[in-house]
Amino acid sequence: MRQFMQTFSNVIFLGITAFILYVVFDLSKGSKSLSSFYFSSSPLTWITDISKGVSSSASMPFPSSYTDGRTRKTNGDQKLEKIEAGLARARDLIRETTLKQNQLTTLEDADYVPQGDIYRNAYAFHRSYILMEKLFKIFVYEEGEPPLFHFGPCKNIYSMEGIFINLMETNTQFRTQNPDEAHVFFLPFSVVMILEHLFHPITRDKAVLERTIGDYVHIISEKYPFWNRSYGADHFMLSCHDWGPRATWYVKELYFISIRVLCNANISEHFNPKKDASFPEINLVTGETTSLTGGLPPSNRTILAFFAGGMHGRIRPTLFEHWKEKDKDVLVYEKLPEEISYQETMKKSKYCICPSGYEAASPRIAEAIYAECVPVIISQQYVLPFSDVLNWDSFSVQVSVSEIPKLKEILMGIPEDQYLRMHERLKQVQRHFMVNNPPKKYDVFHMIIHSIWLRRLNVHVK
Numbered sequence: 028m029r030q031f032m033q034t035f036s037n038v039i040f041l042g043i044t045a046f047i048l049y050v051v052f053d054l055s056k057g058s059k060s061l062s063s064f065y066f067s068s069s070p071l072t073w074i075t076d077i078s079k080g081v082s083s084s085a086s087m088p089f090p091s092s093y094t095d096g097r098t099r100k101t102n103g104d105q106k107l108e109k110i111e112a113g114l115a116r117a118r119d120l121i122r123e124t125t126l127k128q129n130q131l132t133t134l135e136d137a138d139y140v141p142q143g144d145i146y147r148n149a150y151a152f153h154r155s156y157i158l159m160e161k162l163f164k165i166f167v168y169e170e171g172e173p174p175l176f177h178f179g180p181c182k183n184i185y186s187m188e189g190i191f192i193n194l195m196e197t198n199t200q201f202r203t204q205n206p207d208e209a210h211v212f213f214l215p216f217s218v219v220m221i222l223e224h225l226f227h228p229i230t231r232d233k234a235v236l237e238r239t240i241g242d243y244v245h246i247i248s249e250k251y252p253f254w255n256r257s258y259g260a261d262h263f264m265l266s267c268h269d270w271g272p273r274a275t276w277y278v279k280e281l282y283f284i285s286i287r288v289l290c291n292a293n294i295s296e297h298f299n300p301k302k303d304a305s306f307p308e309i310n311l312v313t314g315e316t317t318s319l320t321g322g323l324p325p326s327n328r329t330i331l332a333f334f335a336g337g338m339h340g341r342i343r344p345t346l347f348e349h350w351k352e353k354d355k356d357v358l359v360y361e362k363l364p365e366e367i368s369y370q371e372t373m374k375k376s377k378y379c380i381c382p383s384g385y386e387a388a389s390p391r392i393a394e395a396i397y398a399e400c401v402p403v404i405i406s407q408q409y410v411l412p413f414s415d416v417l418n419w420d421s422f423s424v425q426v427s428v429s430e431i432p433k434l435k436e437i438l439m440g441i442p443e444d445q446y447l448r449m450h451e452r453l454k455q456v457q458r459h460f461m462v463n464n465p466p467k468k469y470d471v472f473h474m475i476i477h478s479i480w481l482r483r484l485n486v487h488v489k
């Protein structure tokens with residue numbers, strides 16, 4: 028087991044660059060448990076060097092008891108082989124594109140062709156995206172009743188959780204009713220709804236998460252063969268709540284093996300970019316985004332930098348100490364004066380400061396992108412949304428906490444032409460943050476699905 032644990036953390040923490048299968052997880056214990064999965068040749072690593080963002084300070088304790096007593100249903104095997112063969116072909120095609128860097132002229136994709144500096148590897152992304160649209164199938168477990176399951180909030184800070192769950196309910200492009208043709212399995216619980224309905228504000232007993240999610244995984248692992256088959260490696264959950272990561276803690280496979288799609292993508296809380304995906308927190312007041320986009324042309328942006336927001340978390344105290352209502356060019360407010368509009372100010376600022384608060388993610392990042400205001404990201408151990416595909420350095424500025432005193436100097440030091448390029452790229456990247464109902468190609472829903480697709484391609488279940 029020790030050796031296994033080491034292997035596991037090696038897989039997690041070493042950058043994997045070649046395409047040969049690396050480590051076979053030998054989880055078998057006698058004849059009881061024969062199933063396994065291993066990380067496979069990895070389109071995720073071809074598109075991005077994910078090892079860069081992973082800090083070795085995050086240790087990955089792994090429970091030793093989780094393989095005990097598993098039994099495996101073998102009747103799905105041929106179907107599984109077929110699924111895996113399809114994924115292997117997709118990997119080959121993406122890899123070929125990555126090596127050749129060819130524009131995919133033959134691909135029928137008139138609406139939009141990803142290209143330019145906003146992508147880490149536009150060709151590989153394009154190929155991978157098209158394959159996803161063509162092949163990817165998701166099975167949503169039917170078990171569980173609304174409002175805790177199959178439903179979630181569609182407005183305000185946690186809106187992306189509900190929007191995704193609700194869109195998945197009615198989706199026909201990716202959703203399949205036949206689990207045998209599914210590449211991944213969705214556990215459709217809403218952490219926000221569980222807490223809203225079951226969490227007692229006075230007793231504050233977090234066991235409601237354990238009971239609800241633990242019971243759910245128990246039910247689906249008894250009823251279907253799929254969970255035991257992969258220890259959850261081809262299953263995913265999604266949450267935008269601060270407690271999303273914590274909610275998965277009670278089922279160790281869910282925490283360490285399954286794909287977790289989280290807004291709170293904090294590496295220090297074991298967010299693991301190799302298997303987990305970061306998605307944006309978007310504060311949707313009305314439930315839609317179209318009216319939010321746009322802003323003044325660069326020459327009319329008279330404010331250098333802008334921030335307004337509460338004092339919480341570890342970073343904002345430093346920001347306030349140095350900049351709160353102190354400078355005419357760097358406007359930092361804890362409370363915005365009534366006569367100043369938050370959105371309008373973003374639209375006439377060159378840079379919008381996006382510091383982490385209580386949690387790593389901030390809805391300001393998406394707001395800044397909508398307002399074409401270059402995000403200045405101040406966070407620690409945060410994995411940016413879609414950073415598997417997007418080259419954030421090309422349209423945002425990342426400032427470390429220790430550089431906060433020099434913030435103005437840093438922003439003034441960015442040459443005008445570089446600012447203009449970033450501003451231009453923000454307009455291009457907006458499409459990936461748009462919420463549409465029904466979803467449109469390359470919008471935020473499709474980007475989330477693509478993140479899951481990449482994580483699934485990263486794993487081989489046998």
Ligand SMILES: *[C@@H]1O[C@H](CO)[C@@H](O)[C@H](O)[C@H]1NC(C)=O
Nearest residue numbers: 096097098248249251252255
């Ligand atoms: C999955 O494994 C558990 C033991 O951990 C067992 O109780 C359950 O019956 C298995 N599920 C199936 C479908 O065989």
Ligand SMILES: *[C@@H]1O[C@H](CO)[C@@H](O)[C@H](O)[C@H]1NC(C)=O
Nearest residue numbers: 322323324325326327328375
């Ligand atoms: C930008 O500023 C110019 C010159 O000051 C002005 O003529 C123009 O109307 C402004 N554009 C917008 C969209 O505000």
Ligand SMILES: *[C@@H]1O[C@H](CO)[C@@H](O)[C@H](O)[C@H]1NC(C)=O
Nearest residue numbers: 293295296383384385386387
């Ligand atoms: C990230 O997680 C660590 C460990 O739990 C925590 O101390 C830190 O405050 C978190 N960061 C944010 C911005 O929430």
